[in-house]
Amino acid sequence: MAQDPSTRLQGLVFALVSAVFTTIYIPQPVLPVLGREFGVGVSGASLAVSGVVLGIALANLPFGALADRLPIRPILLTGGLVVTACGVGAALAPTLPLLVAARFVQGLFVPALTTCLAAYLARTMPAARLNVVMGSYVSATVVGGLGGRLLGGFVFPPQHWRWAFLVASALLLAATLAAHAGLPAEGAPPGAGRAEVRFRDVLLRHDLFRLYCVSAGAFFVFSSVFNFLPFYLHAAPFGWSTRAVTLLYLSYLVGVVAGPLAGKLSNRVGNGAAMVAGSLVFALGIALTLVPEAWAIALALALVCAGFFTIHASATGALNRKLTAGRGRANAVYVLFYYLGGAAGITSAGYAYHRSGWQGVAALGGAVLLVPLTTGAVEMRAARAA
Structure with missing residues (x-):
């Protein structure tokens, strides 16, 4: 039996959003390990989390503006590739400043996968399906947040946190490529040809x-x-x-x-x-x-x-x-x-x-x-x- 296209769309959205939020929260349970490995205190180690949050805060509004001007699927692909590459960079980082820098750049491109995806769904989904798909979006943030904490602190031993980063990056890459290939094509941004919404x-x-x-x-x-x-x-x-x-x-x-x-x-x-x-x-x-x-x-x-x-x-x-x-x-x-x-x-x-x-x-x-x-x-x- 052929799969319902709306069910497939929900699956793609769920996979992408949960992979993004896994990436965001993966260092949280291993902050003490990062502190010992890099020889810093609690506040220094916590930069591995706060760095990505700061990036999200700074880039959220600019990406919101881009989503109203440009096709969103290429933005999703670009954001997924950059966040994935920076995840690999964080896993290989020999010093804490390089790790935090990679996390900060990840944060700058996370809105390409969250804010822009929400705008894409609102642009392409019929009203009758929008509430349900947005519900899946919200659920995926839960799975990703919990999954990141479990992957970073339980699935892998804390001292092997670098492997957790690499696995999270691989999951995000797979979800990004699947979403780019499977999300329906969109029309021109609805504001095209009209006065820009500020x-x-x-x-x-x-x-x-x-x-x-x-x-x-x-x-x-x-x-x-x-x-x-x-x-x-x-x-x-x-x-x-x-x-x-x-x-x-x-x-x-x-x-x-x-x-x-x-x-x-x-x-x-x-x-x-x-x-x-x-x-x-x-x-x-x-x-x-x-x-x-x-x-x-x-x-x-x-x-x-x-x-x-x-x-x-x-x-x-x-x-x-x-x-x-x-x-x-x-x-x-x-x-x-x-x-x-x-x-x-x-x-x-x-x-x-x-x-x-x-x-x-x-x-x-x-x-x-x-x-x-x-x-x-x-x-x-x-x-x-x-």
Whole structure:
């Protein structure tokens, strides 16, 4: 039986995005090993991660602009080849500065594979399929993030981190070539022949800006929960070991299922309703973390992941459905808000945890979840009025 073209497309998107995020997060579990090998402290070793994040932050908006002006498939191919080559360079780097430089260049070209891919999907997919495919995109970020950590710290012994880099590069090369060969050809950028859509245009549109705020708010809470949960669970009354806490991060896998299901839910009830549902599930998960029982924590994290990825998938679907031009720029702004929200969440939750413990983090998270909750309600009202 011939494979459904839309299923094949979802597979290509999933493979490419998961390979990219594997590359981003692969050094995280081996930072102490890098520190010992290169004779640097924690802050020096962490440059292997922060270098790629800095590159992403600097290049995200420029690649968003390119996605609105040029065909995207060649951009994907170029980005994949550069990120792959730099991954090999990082694996072979004899010094930390060369490793960090390779990682930084990787970061500069990651948006060619993330922001530009999201714009490509919005440009080529029919509205009925867009939510589901964007859900697969979101799920792939989960698999890649978890896969990078496992590949770097578990599949290969930590002292063999260079092999992990090489394997990640090979996976990315294969996914890039498959995507370039298998993604359908696109027409001319929708803005061709018309006045160019500027970043200011997509930033100041009220219906888009509230979705950027959803992106920032949801990741604000999600990053807060997962960054300060280990401190909470190491302390009384839990007293969990580091290994036990680490196993809880497997709850990320809930996002693999939640992404596509959120897309289907959005098609059925609307993006706004899905956003509201995700916010309520997310809030319930945070509330359950206050119950000092192991079963409650496990269930809470499953709900937190399900709620977060439902919000994220429905928000990206809603964003791209609203656009007829400027998709590259709008997706770039969305991703920028996403990472800014995560950084703000970690910082703010740190103060909350210092002052009020986990209860302070939970209260802060509940308050910020009002952003996606109220935005979802606004989207529902707008859909009824349309």
